[in-house]
Amino acid sequence: MPSDPDELHSWVLRKARDLPPEGLTDDLPLLAGRHLTSLHIPELILLLERLRRRPIDVEQLCAGDFRDLATIRARFLHAEPGELA
Amino acid sequence: MTGHRPPGLRWSDLGHAAFSGPLRELAHACDEAFRGMAARWSADAEDHAAVVAAADLAPIGYLRSFPHLATFATALDPEGDNLSAFAADPSDARTGAVRLTGLAATTGVLTPAACYHVYIQHRGEEFTGPRYITTQNTCFRRESHYQPLRRQHSFRMREIVCLGTREEVTAFLDENRRLTTRLLTALGLPDDWVAATDPFFDPAHHPGYLAQKLQPTKHEARYGDLAVASVNLHEDHFGSAYHMRRDGRAVSSGCIAFGIERWLFALVDRWGTEHTGWPDPRDALAEVLA
Numbered sequence: 001m002p003s004d005p006d007e008l009h010s011w012v013l014r015k016a017r018d019l020p021p022e023g024l025t026d027d028l029p030l031l032a033g034r035h036l037t038s039l040h041i042p043e044l045i046l047l048l049e050r051l052r053r054r055p056i057d058v059e060q061l062c063a064g065d066f067r068d069l070a071t072i073r074a075r076f077l078h079a080e081p082g083e084l085a
Numbered sequence: 086m087t088g089h090r091p092p093g094l095r096w097s098d099l100g101h102a103a104f105s106g107p108l109r110e111l112a113h114a115c116d117e118a119f120r121g122m123a124a125r126w127s128a129d130a131e132d133h134a135a136v137v138a139a140a141d142l143a144p145i146g147y148l149r150s151f152p153h154l155a156t157f158a159t160a161l162d163p164e165g166d167n168l169s170a171f172a173a174d175p176s177d178a179r180t181g182a183v184r185l186t187g188l189a190a191t192t193g194v195l196t197p198a199a200c201y202h203v204y205i206q207h208r209g210e211e212f213t214g215p216r217y218i219t220t221q222n223t224c225f226r227r228e229s230h231y232q233p234l235r236r237q238h239s240f241r242m243r244e245i246v247c248l249g250t251r252e253e254v255t256a257f258l259d260e261n262r263r264l265t266t267r268l269l270t271a272l273g274l275p276d277d278w279v280a281a282t283d284p285f286f287d288p289a290h291h292p293g294y295l296a297q298k299l300q301p302t303k304h305e306a307r308y309g310d311l312a313v314a315s316v317n318l319h320e321d322h323f324g325s326a327y328h329m330r331r332d333g334r335a336v337s338s339g340c341i342a343f344g345i346e347r348w349l350f351a352l353v354d355r356w357g358t359e360h361t362g363w364p365d366p367r368d369a370l371a372e373v374l375a
Contacts, residue, residue, distance in 0.1 A: 017360045031300040034251075034320060038296030045295070058289045058298070068304065
């Protein structure tokens, strides 16, 4: 698998603000909870492209694709190339 | 509109509309209905200038995000013989294009959205509760082409703004969306809402565009392919940029915006160009609020 989910977790942990007491969980709503903002998104896309070694077509991004860590991994790091956004 | 323009509409191919007679009355009735919605929130009314200082738009990066839409308030440089040179041959009689000579420093932008003035007006304020504000302005957006009542260079926009906590703002937007849906229905118009994005420049590389795709914060009520109203959750974008605070945090904000000309388009398209067949938006709102 050409990716490192821990690097994704570490990146979000460094960037996220106002994390709840239970910390950064896989189902924490990152954008809806305002833990990440729009300004983080281009850098996150670059990180994901590096981890998966393939570009992301931003026009194919859909609502909810960056909902939480679990969703990001499933959509961009664990899926087969044909399944990726 | 099926090829017929309503009486009372004077259209300039430059993208500007003028109204008289019953069409003007319908435009005012639409605005009164929207103000009636604002009254539900005891919204304070504000009137703002047609021009906003470019420096005041800098905190939100408007000119970086929407340079293709901006129209500037420019003036000739009065120094030297610049004015004489201009006056000698000011415009092209065939195209109507002005032959500008040297320009003075350009510091003003014609209002791109009515609500921007509100955030600038309340810059630096500390709030102790939610604030509701309504304003109307003539807004300017440069487009590649224009169509009367549908896509205009200048158009009238009524907005109702909430500055508050995220919960207060989302409740405000939800309720206004519900009221607008019922108003559309009462006027015999469709109530189709869709998630939308703002028309950012170079959107593929714009954080705001990407965020709106991933976490929709803008929803438009559409008549066919035409947005007649939008509800917009800004999160703390304006609160942070203009240092508006509540309980030690940047306030959230949201607005509902109504394009007056587009409501005219929808109503005339639905009910015909003869004004005797038009419903009264004020009566429709009263029905909604009853």
